[in-house]
Amino acid sequence: MKKNFVVWWKRNGWARWFGIGLSVVLVYGWALQGLEINLDLLRDSWPNIIDFLVRLWPPNWEILDVAVKALIETVQMSIWGTTIGAIISLPIAICSAHNLAPKWLQWIANFLQNAVRSVPSIVLGLIFVAATGLGAPAGTLAVGIYTVGYLGKFYQEAIEAVEPRSLEALRVSGASWLQVAQYGILPQVVPLSLGYTLYMFEYNIRAASVLGVVGAGGIGFELVNYIRAFEYNKATTMMLVLLVVVTVIDGVSSKLRQRLERL
Structure with a gap:
């Protein structure tokens, strides 16, 4: 049957x-x-939403210099945070790839990646604020550790997508493990991994902005302060400056990723 x-x-x-x-x-x-959406509440909340949006306009351009300075700090945090995360992610990815590492090592490395991904970036920000105090150092470290959870997985997928026949040919010819990694894996993995890293840098600009909520520096810190003080026009200026820079970085990053894919 x-x-x-x-x-x-x-x-x-x-x-x-x-x-x-x-x-x-x-x-x-x-x-x-499970969401238990209250449609009546949503319908009645529109006046409050409109009132809040009206208060955001027009932007206050008098604080443009403050916004640019805070944004530069955010970009600096993202550059260092992404770099730290990429450096830590590489050995973890190698240890978690099924075509390179033994089962027991894969389990440990994958568990480490999952553990990092399970911790929200806000919580990481709070941890490092407690460790280093308010400011950009806490945000940089939080972005770096947060990056490990994702870049480690991206790098792992890139390594596992390597053409197995090329690796087998190198092993049959007597190549050592290091030579297999150097000549068989790296040429195939580097362009894709660089593309992932650029994408993560672009994402970390936004993540670093959110970390300002817990005092981890950057433009998010200034943005939250203006909102808490009900200075919505100044908050709008911060958001517009962030929008422009994120859009520019997104365009540049996309072009670079396209060139890397053609390598």
């Missing part, structure tokens, strides 16, 4: 798609039920 059902299931593609569609509907229905 079970065998007949399996054969029928494989032959009837529509049944598989129907089952997948039904599963998706059930999952989204379950998730929507």
Whole structure:
């Protein structure tokens, strides 16, 4: 009976798609039920949302110099944080790749990556603020550790996507582990990994801004202070400056990633 059902299931593609569609509907229905959305509350909240948006305009350009200075600090935090994270991520990725490391080492490295990813960036910011005090050093360290959880996984995926036949050919020819990594893995992994690193740097600009909420420096710190003081026009200036810089960095980063992909 079970065998007949399996054969029928494989032959009837529509049944598989129907089952997948039904599963998706059930999952989204379950998730929507858990949200407990109050439509009446959403409808009545529109005046408050509009009132808040009106208070944000027009921006106060008198603090433009403060915004630029804070933004420069945010970019500096992101540069160092991404670099620190990339350096730490590389050995962790090597240890977690199934085509390079033994099972026990993979388990430890993957557990470490998952542990870092499970800690929100805000919590990391609080930890390092407690350790180093308010300011950019705490934000830089928080961004660096936060980066490890993601770049480590990205690097691991890049290493595991390496063409296995090229590695096997090197091993058969008598190449050492170091030579296999140097001539078989690095040429294939470096362009993709650099692209991932650029993407993470771009993302860390935003992450560093959020860390300002807990006093970890950068433009986020100034932004939160203005919002808490109900100086919404100044907060708008901060957000607009951040928007311009993030847009420019996104465009430059995309162009660089495209060139790396063609290498």
